[in-house]
Amino acid sequence: MTDTLVQPSAASPTARAVRDLLRSRELAVGVVLLLLIAVTTLKSNAFLFSSTGWRDLLLTPSMLVLLAVGQTAVIITRNVDLSVGSTLGLTAYLTGRLFIDTGLPIIAVVLAGILMGAALGAINGVLVAFGRVPALVITLGTMYIYRGAFLTWAGSDRINADDMPRTFRDLGTDSILGIPVLTIVAAVVLAAVGYYLRTARGGRELYAIGSDPDAAELYGLQVRRRIFSAFVLSGALAGLAGVVSAARFGTVSSSVGSGIELEAVGAAVIGGVAIFGGSGTVWGAALGAMLLVTIYRSLPVLGISDFWQQAVVGALIIGAIVLDRVLVTRQERALVAARDTSAGSTSPGAPTLAPVVAGDAQEGTR
């Protein structure tokens, strides 16, 4: 690191904040999301203005937001968790079974779902962090193992709506002050994890590990412990998402959650989380999740066929990756230019250089 990188920016904090915001991926995704909602609402008022439309707009993404938040914590450390779909299925079924077989109160069932998810995540965490096998392979394996365990446990059994108490199913649709309960749950989780990743030491270490695992190790960070906790968090959130799924859909069959792990990765990538770790925010991932879900809901309203829905999502993901590459290349060039300039300069704290640092290098260097 050269001296330039540690100079405080000469720009005022407000100017920097505005500048960061304007350049951020989050804003871009947010704008696309708002445009999509606006266009769909022009086509059909009910999409936004009917009470069911408003509720669905907020409620439908809540499950994927939970998964995307967990996935982001894992991807930031340069890993990936493909087992979340199977974890979600298992906990959704556990939820139904607990209601059928035991008289546990709802809060205990929700906690059991989260604990089950965390335990399954811990298995991934142990294998990846301590077994030192690439997460892609491990979680691909556990994805099949968890799904297989689910099929063996459930067989061809299925949880029907009248198997679960009405008060629990009502959680899937009830609102408080116009905001659905499940959306509030997702928002609270998002805020907590977002705050932790941005400000807490543990959160910043996740970024450091993902930016350069070897350097993090040499620096003395507890790499294994941090990676392990990221997987436990991802599993616990997948468990919570399983409970949410049971409350929302009222039925649980053995195919619940299959394929949703890729949607969670897609949401994170669209939201600006770099697949090679070290960069991105849960806010972006949550917006990415909202965008993905809203695309699936609005394209049929716009009269676009199933095939094109998939193609649009694919194009978005590729677009996001290309945009990432372009930004990274530009940032590298800017950093090289800054280094070269400062090497020749007599005054290391030249104010003209500082904004480059503040604006472009934000996540990577913190």
Place this chain on the structure above:
Amino acid sequence: MKFQNRRLSGLAAVALVASLALSACGGDDDGGDDNNSSGGGGGGGDATSVTFIPKNLGNPYFDTSNAGGAEAVEEFGGEYEEVGPAEASPDGQVQYINTATQQGRNALVISANDPDALCDAIGEARDADIAVVTYDADTNPDCRDIFINQADSAGIAKVQVDLIAEQIGGAGEVAILSAAANATNQNEWIGLMEEELAANHPDIELVETVYGDDDDQKSFDATAALLQKHPNLKGIISPTTVGIAAAARYLSTSDAKGKVALTGLGTPNQMREYVKDGTVTAFALWNPADLGYLAAYAAKALVDGDIEGEGDSFEAGRLGEYTVGADNTVLLGDPFVFDAENIDDFDF
């Protein structure tokens, strides 16, 4: 180098664990029926071994029909087995057909996820002298030996159109929520429903057909999109059990409850909640248990050589005598309508 080795052995361990876990799942079904395993050779005096391959597992409709199949197999002293993919897809079914062929089962009873894609695998099974019966959803007629038709398509289309016409007062916009876009039987019913609507209900307009792929979430979202796209929609027909349950769950918690009628093909256990809360007035289905029961007896008759094709007849236990019709099909009977009055008489 050492690091590399550790990584490799870790990989191998994962593969091993995964394959063990997977084979454990697959082996689960075999254990129970060992009491009459007689080596499972050709025909003759041996127990007839029948493998049921539904569209997917975890589907209550096939649970019921295959329970009927198991009952019939037990009655004639055969050996029953059920295998199938977790998700309804043709490639998922092919591997189970191949496995059954290798195991030399006497008969296969299949609900096809695609009319053409399974034909190669089924052809190999028939070359190995395995009787192939399709039920619920057919393949091309020249692929299989016999198709057990749950009700003729015209009857199914008519009962659903009649139900929706009655529920919306004979006029208005309706939509169809189907399974996969290439599902054989759904597409045939939809075609006939369109004809029936055009012929006998000119005031009912079919505005759109959407596909939920027999997936809860997708059917859920498709129902929401239908309601938003067609504000004047008066009714939805869903000729698939997963679709109608998801649509009912969505309707029961939306503004449209009571304004948009819903009917189609569903099972009593899934629909009980929604019939009682007033979201759904009436829906139809044949008795799936009888369907599986009849399919098992047809398989037995084929294996024993009692029937070969059109015109031959066979005894199907408590259901009585059936005759093979045109295209080697056997027809079960008329669809049955479930409503608030009778739904508590059923448990499947």
